[in-house]
Amino acid sequence: MTTARRHYHITTFGCQMNKADSERMAGVLEDMGFEWSEDPNDADIILYNTCTIRDNAEQKVYSYLGRQAKRKHEKPDLTLIVAGCVAQQEGEALLRRVPELDLVMGPQHANRLKDLLQQVFDGNQVVATEPIHIMEDITKPRRDATVTAWVNVIYGCNERCTYCVVPNVRGVEQSRTPEAVRAEMEELGRQGYKEVTLLGQNIDAYGRDLPGVTPEGRHKHTFTDLLYYVHDVPGIERLRFATSHPRYFTERLIRACAELPKVCEHFHIPFQSGDNEVLKRMARGYTHEKYRRIIDTIREYMPDAAISADAIVGFPTETEAQFENTLKLVEDIGFDQLNTAAYSPRPGTPAALWDEQISEEVKSDRLQRLNHLVAIKAAERSQRYLGRIEEVLVEDQNPKDTTQVMGRTRTNRLTFFTGSINDLKGKLVKVKVTEVRAFSLTGEPLETRAAMAV
Numbered sequence: 001m002t003t004a005r006r007h008y009h010i011t012t013f014g015c016q017m018n019k020a021d022s023e024r025m026a027g028v029l030e031d032m033g034f035e036w037s038e039d040p041n042d043a044d045i046i047l048y049n050t051c052t053i054r055d056n057a058e059q060k061v062y063s064y065l066g067r068q069a070k071r072k073h074e075k076p077d078l079t080l081i082v083a084g085c086v087a088q089q090e091g092e093a094l095l096r097r098v099p100e101l102d103l104v105m106g107p108q109h110a111n112r113l114k115d116l117l118q119q120v121f122d123g124n125q126v127v128a129t130e131p132i133h134i135m136e137d138i139t140k141p142r143r144d145a146t147v148t149a150w151v152n153v154i155y156g157c158n159e160r161c162t163y164c165v166v167p168n169v170r171g172v173e174q175s176r177t178p179e180a181v182r183a184e185m186e187e188l189g190r191q192g193y194k195e196v197t198l199l200g201q202n203i204d205a206y207g208r209d210l211p212g213v214t215p216e217g218r219h220k221h222t223f224t225d226l227l228y229y230v231h232d233v234p235g236i237e238r239l240r241f242a243t244s245h246p247r248y249f250t251e252r253l254i255r256a257c258a259e260l261p262k263v264c265e266h267f268h269i270p271f272q273s274g275d276n277e278v279l280k281r282m283a284r285g286y287t288h289e290k291y292r293r294i295i296d297t298i299r300e301y302m303p304d305a306a307i308s309a310d311a312i313v314g315f316p317t318e319t320e321a322q323f324e325n326t327l328k329l330v331e332d333i334g335f336d337q338l339n340t341a342a343y344s345p346r347p348g349t350p351a352a353l354w355d356e357q358i359s360e361e362v363k364s365d366r367l368q369r370l371n372h373l374v375a376i377k378a379a380e381r382s383q384r385y386l387g388r389i390e391e392v393l394v395e396d397q398n399p400k401d402t403t404q405v406m407g408r409t410r411t412n413r414l415t416f417f418t419g420s421i422n423d424l425k426g427k428l429v430k431v432k433v434t435e436v437r438a439f440s441l442t443g444e445p446l447e448t449r450a451a452m453a454v
């Protein structure tokens with residue numbers, strides 16, 4: 001053992017699930033006595049928590065990794081770890097490609113980081129990618145934010161969308177118990193957190209793997225039940241959740257969201273395509289009509305709700321007319337935000353093997369046209385905020401203008417206004433909106449509520 005403090009660095013790619021995993025892994029490393037280093041070049045342990053959802057995400061990992069593998073030749077005691085979805089997808093092959101690696105660990109192994117590192121320090125090169133039951137988190141995450149926090153409720157995915165690597169790399173669905181979720185939220189409330197985002201790949205599929213059936217024959221612990229069970233945790237003022245799958249988004253869930261005051265009026269429900277034939281080939285399990293009905297029902301209960309989604313263009317066999325059905329859906333619904341992507345063929349997925357791939361030119365042309373429409377629709381949606389009074393939970397200083405703070409409305413619009421972060425961090429402030437842009441707002445503060453539950 002050396003006496004000098006050893007440092008670690010984590011770079012996280014990909015989705016909120018990976019970010020939450022990184023916070024837990026950072027917690028493990030701190031618990032082991034390591035200290036955070038912002039600069040990877042000052043670190044003794046480097047962990048890349050990786051994403052493989054599209055090819056460009058995966059390639060980014062290799063370029064980062066190449067640099068640190070080189071550094072290891074000058075600093076042989078450097079510990080190099082690849083965690084997350086690329087680790088799971090590539091496994092042993094990653095060691096052949098980058099022999100300098102010490103540890104390759106899939107997402108299900110995040111909570112086992114301490115054990116795995118011990119094996120590395122004993123002189124082993126370790127690959128941990130076998131499917132396992134995810135252990136309850138016994139460590140304390142090192143959370144990046146102090147006002148908002150993520151809480152995992154379900155890991156994995158049981159769907160089989162024909163374009164997607166997630167089921168291969170994240171494994172089958174594993175729901176945490178309602179008690180474990182609530183306990184973590186209560187701890188967050190005690191620590192002064194104000195907002196919790198519940199996380200899952202398909203969060204509304206929560207509970208299908210937990211025991212128990214109601215007399216009416218439905219699962220005893222659905223996501224709706226979970227919301228009722230956790231909504232009154234002291235100190236937590238706002239609840240959000242992501243990502244929702246249209247297949248499991250019930251009217252009962254919508255009613256719960258309308259009824260429970262802490263649940264914010266923002267729903268992230270990816271539709272992927274506005275064309276039924278494409279949806280079928282994607283194996284999404286719904287039609288665009290069903291998707292529209294869900295959004296209509298949400299708006300019946302919560303007329304001002306913000307809706308965001310993900311969409312893919314250029315899926316194999318997608319015709320111009322089918323793509324136009326996606327444009328039509330976007331036009332009709334009016335999303336507050338849409339994450340768009342050109343289809344990327346992924347190893348181990350059915351659609352990657354189909355003959356009818358769409359050319360890069362057509363994909364990028366469709367992506368541009370869709371993005372253009374999204375920006376127009378989002379700007380239109382923003383107009384409704386002008387002059388309105390919105391409740392903003394202050395998270396941070398505006399990095400571009402330190403006289404301003406920033407936070408989010410209940411509908412998840414980023415909002416800036418003049419104020420001091422020292423006074424306002426974690427406060428709920430009524431803000432009169434004076435300026436609107438497609439994806440953010442500016443306003444003037446009216447009154448501040450000390451966001452402490454009495």
Ligand code: SAH
Pocket residue numbers: 053054163164165166201202243244245269270272310311312341342343344345346
């Ligand atoms: N479970 C969520 C989405 C998780 S993956 C759901 O089913 O809605 C996040 C997003 O990445 C997806 O919504 C999809 O739009 C995009 N994505 C997944 N695989 C992709 C691929 N092969 N090419 C392009 N985009 C992809």
Ligand code: SF4
Pocket residue numbers: 157158159160161164165166167201202245
């Ligand atoms: Fe991927 Fe489909 Fe699962 Fe979402 S539901 S993670 S898109 S397989």
Ligand code: F3S
Pocket residue numbers: 013014015016017018050051052053084085165166169170
């Ligand atoms: Fe990427 Fe894995 Fe998330 S592939 S999008 S980090 S589940």
